[in-house]
Amino acid sequence: MSDLRVPKLWREIPQHYRLEASKCLSCGRIYFPPKTICNNCKSKNLEKTALPRKGVIETFTIIRNAPSKYELYAPYAIAIVKLENDVKILAQITDCEPAKLQIGMPVEAVIRRLYDDGENGVIHYGFKFRPVF
Amino acid sequence: MIMKPNHKVGIIGWGGYIPKYRLPVENISRIWGKDAERYKEGLMINEKAVAGPDEDTTTIAIEAAQNALKRAQINPKDIGAVFVGSESKPYAVKPTGTIVAEALGATPNLLAADLEFACKAGTEGLQCCMGLVSSGMIKYGLAIGADVAQGAPGDDLEFAAASGGAAFLISRDNEDCVATIEASYSYVTDTPDFWRRAEKPFPQHGEAFTGKPAYFHHIESAARNLMAELDKKPSDFKYAVFHQPNGKFPIRVAKTLGFTTAQIAPGLLVSNIGNTYSAAVPLGLSAVLDIAAPGDEILVVSYGSGAGSDAFYITVKDAIEEKRDRCLKIKEYILRRQQVGYKCYIKWRRHIIGQPR
Numbered sequence: 080m081s082d083l084r085v086p087k088l089w090r091e092i093p094q095h096y097r098l099e100a101s102k103c104l105s106c107g108r109i110y111f112p113p114k115t116i117c118n119n120c121k122s123k124n125l126e127k128t129a130l131p132r133k134g135v136i137e138t139f140t141i142i143r144n145a146p147s148k149y150e151l152y153a154p155y156a157i158a159i160v161k162l163e164n165d166v167k168i169l170a171q172i173t174d175c176e177p178a179k180l181q182i183g184m185p186v187e188a189v190i191r192r193l194y195d196d197g198e199n200g201v202i203h204y205g206f207k208f209r210p211v212f
Numbered sequence: 213m214i215m216k217p218n219h220k221v222g223i224i225g226w227g228g229y230i231p232k233y234r235l236p237v238e239n240i241s242r243i244w245g246k247d248a249e250r251y252k253e254g255l256m257i258n259e260k261a262v263a264g265p266d267e268d269t270t271t272i273a274i275e276a277a278q279n280a281l282k283r284a285q286i287n288p289k290d291i292g293a294v295f296v297g298s299e300s301k302p303y304a305v306k307p308t309g310t311i312v313a314e315a316l317g318a319t320p321n322l323l324a325a326d327l328e329f330a331c332k333a334g335t336e337g338l339q340c341c342m343g344l345v346s347s348g349m350i351k352y353g354l355a356i357g358a359d360v361a362q363g364a365p366g367d368d369l370e371f372a373a374a375s376g377g378a379a380f381l382i383s384r385d386n387e388d389c390v391a392t393i394e395a396s397y398s399y400v401t402d403t404p405d406f407w408r409r410a411e412k413p414f415p416q417h418g419e420a421f422t423g424k425p426a427y428f429h430h431i432e433s434a435a436r437n438l439m440a441e442l443d444k445k446p447s448d449f450k451y452a453v454f455h456q457p458n459g460k461f462p463i464r465v466a467k468t469l470g471f472t473t474a475q476i477a478p479g480l481l482v483s484n485i486g487n488t489y490s491a492a493v494p495l496g497l498s499a500v501l502d503i504a505a506p507g508d509e510i511l512v513v514s515y516g517s518g519a520g521s522d523a524f525y526i527t528v529k530d531a532i533e534e535k536r537d538r539c540l541k542i543k544e545y546i547l548r549r550q551q552v553g554y555k556c557y558i559k560w561r562r563h564i565i566g567q568p569r
């Protein structure tokens with residue numbers, strides 16, 4: 080079962096490790112996760128672009144009853160982060176007690192463990208955001 | 213033998229990382245019915261840096277390397293080798309270096325390898341990069357020391373074993389380099405002072421055996437031999453960084469070798485963050501580079517149980533001034549701190565039977 084996930088995780092490494100998005104060369108729209116066809120103008124002319132690593136928390140919610148693979152990290156916050164180029168992405172917040180989170184708080188992307196695929200499985204790394212200090 | 217590259221090499225970027233969380237000595241001693249003051253005085257450690265639940269050697273190595281890259285401002289595709297020195301690899305089999313290289317955007321045309329030599333695996337990466345860069349085999353090399361060090365619950369090591377990482381980008385010496393690594397000297401013997409058997413979670417140590425024949429003999433030999441070969445004396449150096457398993461050992465070895473407290477203080481971080489193993493000397497050197505001035509001479513000596521020492525003679529260059537402020541400094545990471553309790557620490561390190569992992 081669990082090893083079926085590995086090819087998907089592997090394909091998503093550029094977006095999880097480097098915040099790689101796709102940008103439509105026809106209309107300029109940026110997609111994250113990346114797309115191959117532009118929703119806006121249907122162009123297939125998209126190129127890879129790295130998202131800025133800083134932004135602010137636009138809104139957030141606190142997860143107290145986490146799915147089993149995230150249980151170790153509960154309670155934790157999931158936020159919509161508005162990046163410096165106005166692209167909004169959904170991400171977990173780390174290195175901050177949920178009670179101290181605020182809308183508008185400046186945050187930056189860091190690479191952390193997202194979850195382990197069981198004790199014998201692959202470790203899934205990817206971006207989270209932490210308060211800027 | 214002194215190791216001097218044919219073509220001079222330098223550090224073009226450096227950076228470190230220390231997790232936010234601290235476990236004070238009192239929080240450990242209380243659980244095990246031990247005297248906190250005795251440990252604080254004996255080890256000269258107040259608290260140790262502890263990785264968060266979503267951190268490990270890989271994530272620590274990545275942030276340290278990202279900082280080195282911010283200072284170097286080179287194209288990551290020009291990095292020809294990544295070495296990660298650690299004794300706490302997240303995978304027993306699967307390289308840490310490939311994950312780091314992928315996160316930096318350095319893949320796929322490079323060499324990646326993990327190194328292990330207790331607490332000196334980080335400085336071995338520096339030597340590997342010196343050789344590969346000096347010979348012209350690669351343009352830039354990345355050497356990282358990172359650890360999430362573990363002591364068995366209740367063991368003396370638990371008071372010191374800490375988390376952190378530091379990274380150095382090595383280049384042929386040019387005006388963009390912040391320092392020249394003039395020479396290195398390694399001194400290695402088979403000394404069983406500390407070890408961890410395969411598939412065992414915690415290390416064993418030879419108690420009183422860890423001092424004189426181990427730490428002191430190897431550091432003193434490497435330092436003395438390097439200085440003799442270079443015709444250098446302790447007073448020639450502005451700074452010296454020695455491996456710091458506790459606060460007492462580096463102070464004593466400095467005194468024996470003829471260095472002053474002022475020379476070692478900027479690179480001595482152990483009281484605030486504990487023993488970060490493979491990262492201890494790399495972090496000490498990073499903290500020194502954070503404040504060093506052009507012309508400063510630095511002696512660096514690591515120690516790894518098992519046992520061996522790598523010594524380096526480093527001279528600081530002009531480019532350090534403009535590169536210093538390009539990323540977070542070691543001091544800023546030390547000041548960003550939040551104390552945690554013992555139970556939280558044990559849960560984060562996944563030591564509770566049946567707990568979520």
Ligand SMILES: [Zn+2]
Pocket residue numbers: 103104105106107108117118119120121122
């Ligand atoms: Zn479009």
